[in-house]
Amino acid sequence: MIIEMKNIRKSFGSNEVLKNVSITLKGGEICALLGENGAGKSTLMNILGGVHQTDSGTISIDGNSVKFATPAQSQEAGIAFIHQELNLINDLPIFENMFLGRELRTKRGRLDLERMLHETKEVFKKMNVLLDPKTYVSDLDASYKQIVEICRAMMMNASYIIMDEPTTSLTNHEINRVFSMMRALKSKGVGIIFISHKLHEVMTVCDRFTVLRDGNLVAEGNIREVTTNDLARYMVGYEVRTGSLLKEKKLGTEVLRVEGLSNYKDYRDINFSIRAGEVLGVTGLLGDGRSELFQSIFGVDKPASGKMYLNGKEITIKSTTHAIKEGIAYVPRNRKENGIIKDMDILENASIVTWPTYSKHGILRIQKHREEFAQQRKALRIKMGQETDSIHSLSGGNQQKVILSKWLMAKPKLLILDNPTQGVDVGAKEDIYNIILQLAEENIAIIVLSSEGQEITRVCDRALVMYHGAIQGEVTGETMTEHDIMRLATGGSLAQ
Amino acid sequence: MNNWKSFLQWFRHKWKEAPLFSTAIALIIMVILQTLVLGFNYDSFGSWFQSWLNNWINILRNNAGIGIIALGMTFVIMTAGIDLSVGSTLVATGAFAMILLDTGSKGILAQIGITGIPAFIIAVVIVIGFGYLLGALIGITITKGKTPPFIITLGAMMIFRSVTQQFMQGYNPTLPMDFLQISNFSIGGYLLMPILYWAVIAYILHYVSRRTVFGRQVIAVGSNEKSAKLSGVNVDKIKVRVYALMGILVAIAAILQVTRIGSMDFANAGRGAEMDAIAAAVVGGTSLMGGRGFIIGTIYGMLIIAVMNNLLNLFGVPPFLREAFKGLIVIGAVLLQRKERTA
Numbered sequence: 001m002i003i004e005m006k007n008i009r010k011s012f013g014s015n016e017v018l019k020n021v022s023i024t025l026k027g028g029e030i031c032a033l034l035g036e037n038g039a040g041k042s043t044l045m046n047i048l049g050g051v052h053q054t055d056s057g058t059i060s061i062d063g064n065s066v067k068f069a070t071p072a073q074s075q076e077a078g079i080a081f082i083h084q085e086l087n088l089i090n091d092l093p094i095f096e097n098m099f100l101g102r103e104l105r106t107k108r109g110r111l112d113l114e115r116m117l118h119e120t121k122e123v124f125k126k127m128n129v130l131l132d133p134k135t136y137v138s139d140l141d142a143s144y145k146q147i148v149e150i151c152r153a154m155m156m157n158a159s160y161i162i163m164d165e166p167t168t169s170l171t172n173h174e175i176n177r178v179f180s181m182m183r184a185l186k187s188k189g190v191g192i193i194f195i196s197h198k199l200h201e202v203m204t205v206c207d208r209f210t211v212l213r214d215g216n217l218v219a220e221g222n223i224r225e226v227t228t229n230d231l232a233r234y235m236v237g238y239e240v241r242t243g244s245l246l247k248e249k250k251l252g253t254e255v256l257r258v259e260g261l262s263n264y265k266d267y268r269d270i271n272f273s274i275r276a277g278e279v280l281g282v283t284g285l286l287g288d289g290r291s292e293l294f295q296s297i298f299g300v301d302k303p304a305s306g307k308m309y310l311n312g313k314e315i316t317i318k319s320t321t322h323a324i325k326e327g328i329a330y331v332p333r334n335r336k337e338n339g340i341i342k343d344m345d346i347l348e349n350a351s352i353v354t355w356p357t358y359s360k361h362g363i364l365r366i367q368k369h370r371e372e373f374a375q376q377r378k379a380l381r382i383k384m385g386q387e388t389d390s391i392h393s394l395s396g397g398n399q400q401k402v403i404l405s406k407w408l409m410a411k412p413k414l415l416i417l418d419n420p421t422q423g424v425d426v427g428a429k430e431d432i433y434n435i436i437l438q439l440a441e442e443n444i445a446i447i448v449l450s451s452e453g454q455e456i457t458r459v460c461d462r463a464l465v466m467y468h469g470a471i472q473g474e475v476t477g478e479t480m481t482e483h484d485i486m487r488l489a490t491g492g493s494l495a496q
Numbered sequence: 497m498n499n500w501k502s503f504l505q506w507f508r509h510k511w512k513e514a515p516l517f518s519t520a521i522a523l524i525i526m527v528i529l530q531t532l533v534l535g536f537n538y539d540s541f542g543s544w545f546q547s548w549l550n551n552w553i554n555i556l557r558n559n560a561g562i563g564i565i566a567l568g569m570t571f572v573i574m575t576a577g578i579d580l581s582v583g584s585t586l587v588a589t590g591a592f593a594m595i596l597l598d599t600g601s602k603g604i605l606a607q608i609g610i611t612g613i614p615a616f617i618i619a620v621v622i623v624i625g626f627g628y629l630l631g632a633l634i635g636i637t638i639t640k641g642k643t644p645p646f647i648i649t650l651g652a653m654m655i656f657r658s659v660t661q662q663f664m665q666g667y668n669p670t671l672p673m674d675f676l677q678i679s680n681f682s683i684g685g686y687l688l689m690p691i692l693y694w695a696v697i698a699y700i701l702h703y704v705s706r707r708t709v710f711g712r713q714v715i716a717v718g719s720n721e722k723s724a725k726l727s728g729v730n731v732d733k734i735k736v737r738v739y740a741l742m743g744i745l746v747a748i749a750a751i752l753q754v755t756r757i758g759s760m761d762f763a764n765a766g767r768g769a770e771m772d773a774i775a776a777a778v779v780g781g782t783s784l785m786g787g788r789g790f791i792i793g794t795i796y797g798m799l800i801i802a803v804m805n806n807l808l809n810l811f812g813v814p815p816f817l818r819e820a821f822k823g824l825i826v827i828g829a830v831l832l833q834r835k836e837r838t839a
Contacts, residue, residue, distance in 0.1 A: 300725065324728040332726050339726075343719035343787035344712075352716055352727045355709045362708045406727065 001027030001062060001159055001191065003048070003079075008057035010043055017043045019215040020057075027159060027191040030182060032202040032223070034195075035212035036235055036425035041195055044212065045162050048193075049081035050074030080153030084164045086145050088137045095120035095133035098152050123155045128184065143174030147181055160191045167201060168423070171286045171451075172486070179205045197425065199228040200454070211235055236427045252276030254312060255414050255445035258297070261306030266292035267469040270306070276413070276443045279436060281456035281463030283449070284489045289469035290449050291333055294416050298330040299323040311413075324353060329412035331403055333419035333449070339403045340391050347373055347387040350406045357410065369409075376405035381431060397428025404435065415439065418449045433459050453482035467491050515781050515788075518832045519796045526803045533810050551806065553686055559802045560690035561749040562772050563795065567701050568745035569773035570794045571738050574705075575718040576786025577638070577645040579739065582746050582773060583766030584656035585630050590750035590760045591660045593623045598669035616675050624747045630656070631743020635736035645739075653770070661762050671758050679755040690752050697745070702791040714738060719787025775822065776801060779829040801825060 003025040010018040018040045025031055035041045046052040048059065050068035059066050061077060068074040071081070088097050095117045096103075104112040104119075120133040129147060137145060146166050153161050163182075167175045182192055182205060196202055202209065203223060211219040211234040219234040257273035267289035274280045282290050296303045299317035308315055310326055317323045323330070332338035341349055351369035358365045370387065377384070380401045384394055391399060400420065407415065417436070421429045436459050440446055450456055456463045462476040465488035473488040475481070484494055510517045534548055565582050572579045596604050596619040605615045630652075638648050681689050705711040716724040717734050725731050754760050778784065779800055780793025804825055808818050 298726075319730060320725055320728045321730050330726060332723075337720075338722050341716050341719045341723050341727075341787075343715060348712065352712075352724075352729070355712060356728075359709045362710055364707055364709060364712065366707075 001189065003160060003191070004058075004060045005044070005048065006058050006060075008044065008047060008059075009055045010040075010047065010052065011055055017215050018047075021212065021215070021217050022057075023210050023217065023220070025160060025191050025193060028186055028189045029207040030186055030192045030194055030205055032194050032196065032206040032209040033212070034199075034202065034209060034231060034235055036427060039212040039235075040215040041212055042164070045081065045164065045193065045195065048074065048079060049162060050079075051081075075156060075158075078157060078159040079162065080156060080158035080160070081162045082146070082149045082153065082164065082166065084166075084168065086149055088145055088148060090138035091136065093134050093136050094131060094140075094148055097137055097148060098123070098133075098155060100152075119155070120151075123151050127151055127154060127181070129181075141174060143170050143177045146170070146178050150178075150181055150185070154185070154190075158190070160193070161185065162193045162195070164195045165197065166194075167196060167198060173285070173490075175201065197423075199231050202231065203228060213237060232426050235425075249277060249441065251278050252443050255310070256297075257309040257312075259307045259309075261293070261296070261303045261308065263292070263296060263301075263304045267296075267466075270471060272464055272471065274414070274445045274447060276445050277440050278462075279440050279446045279448060279460045281448050281450065281460030282466065283451060283453065283456050283463055283485055284466035284472075286451065287468075288466040288489070290466050291418055293466075294330065294418065294447065294449060295332075297323075298328055298416065321356075324410060324412075327411075327413035328416070329353075329407035329410055329414065330416045331400075331407055331418060331420060333422060335396070335399055335403060335422065340399055342391065344391065345388045346384060346391055346394065346402055349391045350376070350402050351409065353406045353410045372409045373405065376408055380405055380408075380435060395425070395428075397424040397431070400424050400428070400432065401435075404432070408439075412444060414445045414447070416447045416449070420448065420450070421452070421455060453485045456480070456485060457482060465489050515833075516790055516793050516796065519779065519781055519793060519800070519829065522829070522832075523796050523800050523803070526800060526807065530803055530807050530810070533807065553688065553691070555799075555802050555806055556691045556694070557687060559798055560694040561752045562769055563694050563776070563798045564697055564745050564749045564752070565742075565769055566773040566776040566794050566798050567698055567791060568742035569770075570777045570780070570782050570789050570791055571701070571705070571714060572645070572742050573718075573774070573777050573782050573784060574714050574786060574789035575735055575738050576721075576784075577718075577735065577738065578649065578774070578784075579634070579645065579742050580649040580770045581630075581634060581652035581656060582742065583769040584653045584660070585627060585743060585746040586750045586753065586766035586769060587760060587762045588630065588656045588660045589623050589627045589747040590754045590765065591664050591762060592626050593619055593751055593754055594669040594671060594760065596622060597671050597675055599672050600670060602667070603669065611672075612674070615672075616678070619675075620678075620751060623751060624744055627743040627745075627747025627750070628740050629743070631746070632736055632740040634743070635739030638739070639732040639735050657762070664762050668759075671754065673758075676755045676758055679752055690756070693748065693752065697748070698791060698795055705789070705791050710734070710737065715787055715789070717786075718789075772801070775826045779826055781833055797829070800829075 006022045008018050008021045021040070021044060023044070033041050033045070043052060047054050050071040050073050053069065059068070066077055068077070074081070087100070089100065098120045099116050104115050106112045117133055124131060124133065129151060131144060137148065140148065150161065166178060170178065182194070185192060194202070194206055206223050209220060209223055209226070209231065210217065211231065213235065252275055254273050254275050259271055261270040262268040270293055272280070282294070284290055295301065297308065297317065299320045299322055308317065315326065317326065317328070341352065347369060350373045354369065354372070355364060358368045373387065376382070382398050382401045382405070384398060391402065394402065420432055420436070424432065436446055436448065448456065448460055457480050460480070462474060463480060463485065464474050465472050465485055467489060468491070472491065473494055475484050475488070487494065531548065534544070534551060565586070569579060569582065595602070597615060599606065605611070605619060610618060634648055634652050637643070638645050641648070679689050680687060705714070713724065713729045713734050716727070716729055717731050721731055753765065776797035777789065777794045778797070780790055780795070780797030782789035782793060801822060804821055805818060808821055813821070
């Protein structure tokens with residue numbers, strides 16, 4: 001069992017996305033497909049999945065040449081494509097989802113629920129999945145949704161599965177669940193293509209790797225023979241550091257102190273303080289309440305009890321507008337939902353926070369915003385066309401930099417970054433880390449919320465680890481390791 | 497030949513990219529059509545032009561009131577809201593203006609001894625303030641109650657008209673003749689006042705929408721409320737202000753309406769105004785999903801509908817069918833604009 005894609009070329013308009021790429025996929029192995037955003041990974045997989053057609057080049061399965069004009073044809077050939085946005089309907093039970101679009105019917109044309117339920121049970125048994133097929137999909141966590149999708153692929157007798165960033169919204173525990181599922185499939189002879197930005201995951205679960213850059217195949221080989229550093233270098237084309245970026249520095253006065261902050265729903269009894277020039281990490285697993293906590297501090301909603309001191313003075317933040325006036329900035333997680341405003345151009349997205357600051361009698365001073373943004377654009381190295389282009393014309397990393405720039409233009413004293421490198425490629429990630437450290441040197445107090453242990457250990461002076469809405473512990477400086485963070489985040493303690 | 501080719505290219509590009517291009521082209525075609533239809537009936541240019549001009553002044557004057565309401569509606573829709581209560585607010589504010597200035601025994605201002613120009617000024621200010629209050633009340637109910645604008649304004653639509661009718665039962669105020677000059681002051685023999693108000697308000701609102709913090713925050717709120725809030729925009733305040741602005745504009749339209757004819761039919765005036773205003777905004781490229789809207793577009797939209805009515809009139813199409821054509825225009829316009837959003 002082997003799939004060969006040879007000399008694949010594909011252009012969209014004048015944009016050449018794939019320039020003569022050849023890859024091979026064997027059954028019974030997990031192959032990582034790596035590359036920065038825009039490297040051509042998705043396009044290549046969409047060609048294999050029948051979503052797009054090649055301009056030139058051939059695809060063959062076990063030596064027989066094939067052509068996929070539609071996703072259905074690709075499925076028929078045994079290729080299942082599990083997209084990042086899962087294809088499940090929340091308001092239906094699992095077993096009905098398993099047969100979405102090819103429901104079984106009785107002779108009289110009614111849905112044959114019995115048989116669908118039975119067949120789902122069979123597959124679950126074969127795959128060792130302990131789920132009740134009658135559970136509604138809305139009651140499943142993200143990993144089980146992923147697993148249901150995999151089972152659906154198996155039910156259609158897929159011999160190759162493409163998984164597009166399956167772990168982005170999963171917690172570590174859930175990730176392990178999906179990984180063991182993938183290993184089980186591998187032992188049954190199924191070939192898996194695993195698309196991911198998380199290199200340490202690639203190291204744990206994959207056998208081989210293929211790296212694309214700018215539409216070219218730049219490296220491939222066995223995972224055992226490389227390190228994450230090698231992979232990162234292949235992806236961006238230059239050396240990427242993974243060590244700590246911290247330097248010796250002197251901290252300023254206290255900027256924010258929080259005492260006993262609770263809303264009793266998402267977080268409780270939170271105490272911490274941060275000084276000017278300090279980079280404080282806050283980490284934990286998904287659902288630990290850190291986003292809600294810092295949104296309260298930013299004035300999105302009010303905490304039920306507790307006190308906040310800004311520059312030593314007690315304060316109640318009434319609204320986000322108030323928070324900004326007090327010099328607090330918050331770069332939210334989920335850029336698409338919370339960060340960008342899709343109907344506005346780049347300049348407007350970058351200046352929305354400072355509109356009231358520079359305006360005179362409510363009238364915008366666009367020239368002023370242009371000048372300010374031009375500075376940020378240079379400092380943050382934002383790659384873009386015109387200021388008046390749509391925000392969507394930018395890559396994820398550059399969008400994130402625009403969001404960052406709108407806050408830097410407000411000249412905050414306290415900068416809260418919630419998952420600042422979400423959906424951002426390796427190169428832009430480095431840029432953002434450097435920006436964070438640079439800002440700390442300019443005496444801004446910075447709080448980085450992240451679930452990536454490595455991110456915390458690389459840029460933060462110390463970190464608070466949250467567990468179910470409370471601070472479980474704190475890690476500092478030299479002793480700050482991903483291992484310790486994980487122990488605290490899963491409810492353990494550091495004391496031996 | 498080459499020029500022609502590059503013109504075609506330019507046209508195709510504009511058609512695809514520029515948001516109001518197709519709407520403007522549609523308007524131009526309709527105006528040309530209308531001019532031709534009118535033109536065939538006259539021999540000398542002078543009298544043809546005179547009649548063309550009169551026709552246009554009539555069209556604009558007849559649509560000024562609803563045109564002003566449509567401008568406010570554009571702002572409301574830009575925040576992803578809707579205001580169904582405009583027709584009822586129109587009679588409520590109109591009735592209030594008439595009570596204030598009634599020349600009979602019940603006239604409020606006359607009773608406390610204020611007449612003439614000062615009375616007119618006071619009445620206009622109070623009525624606009626009343627519209628502002630009604631609009632702000634709607635806005636506050638929507639934001640504090642976290643309820644869909646559709647429901648709140650549907651309720652307000654029923655309440656405002658019903659209360660006005662009950663209150664004005666068997667009472668027929670008469671307005672001072674001088675007050676009617678607000679709409680009927682003639683400039684060089686033409687009744688241009690309503691058109692001037694419309695134009696001035698449109699210009700101001702266009703500027704507000706493009707160049708002020710408020711105008712851009714309206715777009716931000718409509719496009720992505722969550723992002724806007726997290727960028728320090730006071731979302732509730734923006735919404736209340738948008739509905740209050742709507743109330744002010746409806747009050748102005750009400751003053752124009754009562755001063756044009758000196759009376760108002762409280763049962764029927766402004767019925768369907770909300771739909772006409774929404775239609776004008778939508779034809780002009782404003783998205784009901786919020787985040788996208790053009791004041792200029794709404795004027796185009798209003799004119800397209802108005803010119804079409806005029807054309808149907810000239811062609812002798814039966815009045816009952818006119819609504820059908822209006823419906824076709826709305827659907828057609830949105831289908832035309834669809835390409836821009838998907839592109």
